Amino acid sequence: MAQAALTDLLQEESIRLDCTATDRLDAVRQCGQALVAVGAADETYVDAMLQREQSVSTFVGEGVAIPHGTLAGKESVKRDALVVLRFPDGVDWDGNDVRVCVGIAAAGGGHVAILSQLAEILLDPAKAERLRSATDAQQVYDLLTPDED
């Protein structure tokens, strides 16, 4: 995927590397607000994300969670987009220590390649560590750019 497509989905202003949250639902709410801020969803999507998190956790391992809405919440999605919020102090996620949240709003499949790449990162402990310790947006873009294959 070209870098242009990646920056369409994940705008630079949606990469926030120095966040703090009081708890996991606060972190999810911040991801939702960030998606609303870039016009990817309306406010009701934030509630759908909170609802989803309370029914099934979106923790995916390696200190990463991928908050997103429910099937019903898809109606509040205006376009496919991702946000990356980093919590350097960690957020307690039902006993797991989460450092990075990748918030997702998706009505279509535009985000599939990036999520596959995220899976690759999570299966590689060294890459996962680089994601958890990223301090500028370019490092995040570099990690999330899908491999050519």
Added chain:
Amino acid sequence: MTTIDGSSIKKLIVACDAGMGSSVMLAGQLKKQLKKNGVTVEHSPVAHIPADADLVVTQAGLADRARGVVPDVPVVPFQLFLGDPKVAKIVKAIQDGTSVEV
């Protein structure tokens, strides 16, 4: 326990609640691993699992809902999004064309 005949799997569905997060991640991985085996891998919301699926894998908490949607299709629940031992067994059975108990 369910017996899965790897050679009979042609369409594998990864299901999650909304079909936009975890299932997308896992489906991408499985697609890569099963590319050479002629298996169609798709992700889907649990409520919309296609009836012609040969096998469904889904988060443990959603397995009962998945079984309600496609009662005739084997549903294998997993605990870990990535690197789950059950999912690894299924992939190997499909690649080798063998049967496996999961």
